[in-house]
Amino acid sequence: MVEDWQHFLLPYQQTVNELKIKLRGIRKQYQDETQHSPIEFVTGRVKPVDSIKEKMIRRHVQEDRLEQDMQDIAGVRIMCQFVEDIYQVVDLLRQRSDMTILEERDYISNAKPSGYRSYHIVIEYPVQLITGEKRILAEIQIRTLAMNFWATIEHSLNYKYQGEFPEELSARLQRAAEAAFKLDNEMSEIREEIQEAQTMFSNRTPGDQNIPDR
Ligand code: 0O2
Ligand code: 0O2
Numbered sequence: 001m002v003e004d005w006q007h008f009l010l011p012y013q014q015t016v017n018e019l020k021i022k023l024r025g026i027r028k029q030y031q032d033e034t035q036h037s038p039i040e041f042v043t044g045r046v047k048p049v050d051s052i053k054e055k056m057i058r059r060h061v062q063e064d065r066l067e068q069d070m071q072d073i074a075g076v077r078i079m080c081q082f083v084e085d086i087y088q089v090v091d092l093l094r095q096r097s098d099m100t101i102l103e104e105r106d107y108i109s110n111a112k113p114s115g116y117r118s119y120h121i122v123i124e125y126p127v128q129l130i131t132g133e134k135r136i137l138a139e140i141q142i143r144t145l146a147m148n149f150w151a152t153i154e155h156s157l158n159y160k161y162q163g164e165f166p167e168e169l170s171a172r173l174q175r176a177a178e179a180a181f182k183l184d185n186e187m188s189e190i191r192e193e194i195q196e197a198q199t200m201f202s203n204r205t206p207g208d209q210n211i212p213d214r
Pocket of ligand 1: 020043
């Protein structure tokens, strides 16, 4: 039995915190250079203990195998404006020397039957503890804002229906996923125009925004 979950999860919390800071740092650097950032925002969480226990039962994970077999105890999510940004982020992550990519799962080219789309990367990340270095597995999910919108809503419905959606709802969710996919494609078509406008806007200093006096 894992007797002290708080103790067990501490290095995972450290991993999530460090990854959030590092990934948000990428966005800051693009902003500093007034370039379009492929990262819109970053969130992260340590999987709640109840979800860990539930997944251990569902996936037949033995407690002594938990660290190796449950890859998403530490999870960070990177949201992007455009599908193209996702692949740029993946390239950035592949070049980093502070983490090792173990697995990549492309649920964008291969959407899940539910309609779920995202790019998943499993990394091994070294955290420095007072007892020395520990290599922690973490899952990075990279998705567009539209994919995130769909996944967030589908996830909350999942809680209500415990994954057993009525057929009609399931079909509607699949159609909604298609619509989100179309939205992403439409946005990609006008990406250059959008980015030009965003760069122009971010170049303006507060003083020259020409806000009329009241
Ligand atoms: P700001 O100034 O609000 O943008 P923490 O790691 O403590 O900073 P926390 O509470 O752990 O944040 O939350 P989490 O879930 O890791 O990340 C939430 C961050 O995502 C917040 O940023 C939200 O503002 C940001 N966020 C959530 N939804 C959106 C969205 O639709 N668009 C954008 N641009 N950002 C979003 P911060 O870091 O708290 O700062
Ligand atoms: P959370 O923290 O509630 O998000 P498995 O859990 O067995 O399906 P596996 O093989 O370990 O998954 O990894 P996979 O499929 O690469 O990633 C699982 C995670 O992807 C899920 O975590 C979700 O965050 C997300 N995901 C996968 N499929 C769907 C889906 O159909 N809808 C939504 N909304 N999210 C999905 P968890 O375990 O659900 O945890």
